[in-house]
Amino acid sequence: MERVCVYGSGNWGTTAAKIIGENITKLPNFDHKVSIYSHFETFDGVSLSDVINKTHENPKYLPGRKLPENVYATSDEKEALDGATMLVIVVPEQFLESSLRSIYKNIDGRRLKIISLIKGVYIYKDKIMTPTQVIEYALKVTPSVLCGANIANEIAGHEICESTLGSFIKSEADLWYSLFHSDYFRIRCIRDTYGIELCGALKNVVSVAAGIADGLGVGSNSKAAILRVGFKEMRQFIYHRHPYTPPEVFYESCGMADLVASSLGGRNHKIAVELVKTGKSFAELESEMLGGQKLQGPMTAKELYIFNKHEGITEKFPLFTTVYQIGYEKKDPSEIFNVLVGLKLE
Numbered sequence: 001m002e003r004v005c006v007y008g009s010g011n012w013g014t015t016a017a018k019i020i021g022e023n024i025t026k027l028p029n030f031d032h033k034v035s036i037y038s039h040f041e042t043f044d045g046v047s048l049s050d051v052i053n054k055t056h057e058n059p060k061y062l063p064g065r066k067l068p069e070n071v072y073a074t075s076d077e078k079e080a081l082d083g084a085t086m087l088v089i090v091v092p093e094q095f096l097e098s099s100l101r102s103i104y105k106n107i108d109g110r111r112l113k114i115i116s117l118i119k120g121v122y123i124y125k126d127k128i129m130t131p132t133q134v135i136e137y138a139l140k141v142t143p144s145v146l147c148g149a150n151i152a153n154e155i156a157g158h159e160i161c162e163s164t165l166g167s168f169i170k171s172e173a174d175l176w177y178s179l180f181h182s183d184y185f186r187i188r189c190i191r192d193t194y195g196i197e198l199c200g201a202l203k204n205v206v207s208v209a210a211g212i213a214d215g216l217g218v219g220s221n222s223k224a225a226i227l228r229v230g231f232k233e234m235r236q237f238i239y240h241r242h243p244y245t246p247p248e249v250f251y252e253s254c255g256m257a258d259l260v261a262s263s264l265g266g267r268n269h270k271i272a273v274e275l276v277k278t279g280k281s282f283a284e285l286e287s288e289m290l291g292g293q294k295l296q297g298p299m300t301a302k303e304l305y306i307f308n309k310h311e312g313i314t315e316k317f318p319l320f321t322t323v324y325q326i327g328y329e330k331k332d333p334s335e336i337f338n339v340l341v342g343l344k345l346e
């Protein structure tokens with residue numbers, strides 16, 4: 001019998017629990033109860049997990065969407081993980097390492113099947129690592145990954161979309177597929193994880209660039225040019241790190257589609273528009289506008305910059321570098337268009 005725990009009760013974590021809670025009641029060999037680990041916080045003076053359990057709604061991170069009654073939240077990690085065999089890790093990248101230390105302590109050496117829904121990267125000295133690599137290092141399992149053009153609020157409203165499930169273990173991919181795939185959330189599986197995750201992280205930087213372009217009030221042609229350069233830098237960076245990345249990674253939901261969706265309606269895009277209009281910092285805008293949700297794009301731009309500088313390759317990634325400089329070094333936002341340069345036949 002499999003038992004599922006969703007680790008994280010943010011905007012996407014709550015939506016993932018909703019999808020799984022809806023699907024799981026049709027699946028034999030699964031405990032139909034799904035736990036959500038909710039980092040302790042209060043909402044209107046009451047513990048958020050108590051509010052979720054009483055109202056079947058997460059009013060802080062996914063207001064207005066009912067969760068199925070078989071989904072329950074707890075801020076007691078031991079309770080959330082008790083008996084779990086399958087773990088969905090969906091915390092903002094800034095909390096992954098501390099979360100893994102707690103998970104390690106609370107699973108008593110059990111080997112869990114894990115899937116990461118996180119979009120971000122980590123720099124350790126001269127290495128750049130993806131969330132599944134960090135999880136693998138900490139918990140000694142090979143996680144799968146789910147990543148795509150997946151703006152949580154739309155999926156919670158059952159709007160049709162696709163997502164990419166990456167795994168190297170077919171039996172686990174089949175289980176994750178049965179938990180996530182539905183009429184409105186269409187899962188396509190491929191044999192990869194790192195390329196998929198790097199797409200998910202890097203597109204956040206490109207969607208910041210797209211937001212900067214929109215904040216400057218430019219038209220569709222200019223924005224499309226920024227997306228073209230961003231997509232090119234994503235491919236170049238991913239092949240630089242993982243030369244054997246399967247090409248379909250770029251053409252599945254986790255690649256091109258996520259880049260487009262995030263650059264039209266994601267949080268990174270929205271905040272970047274305001275950065276240009278108000279001159280405030282990403283940190284100020286995040287706390288003023290996101291109600292506790294976390295931005296990943298600016299952080300990833302900084303991590304990429306540190307890594308690329310160490311490798312001596314910042315000039316090969318002018319868009320990634322310029323996003324970092326606008327966000328952290330007060331470069332003028334209009335300089336984003338300096339990444340569009342002419343090209344003559346050789």
Ligand SMILES: NC(=O)c1ccc[n+]([C@@H]2O[C@H](COP(=O)([O-])OP(=O)(O)OC[C@H]3O[C@@H](n4cnc5c(N)ncnc54)[C@H](O)[C@@H]3O)[C@@H](O)[C@H]2O)c1
Binds near residue numbers: 095
């Ligand atoms: N929201 C989306 O549309 C979406 C879609 C696809 C992927 N993602 C990715 O999913 C991941 C999680 O994003 P999200 O939208 O669920 O979260 P979110 O941005 O809503 O973040 C808030 C979460 O952080 C938790 N938190 C705050 N402080 C913490 C701490 N000290 N330790 C642990 N947790 C803490 C909060 O409890 C809450 O669950 C991110 O990597 C994001 O890029 C998000």
Ligand SMILES: O=P(O)(O)OC[C@H](O)CO
Binds near residue numbers: 150207268
């Ligand atoms: O809202 P964003 O910018 O964090 O993007 C959310 C998802 O990654 C879209 O797929």
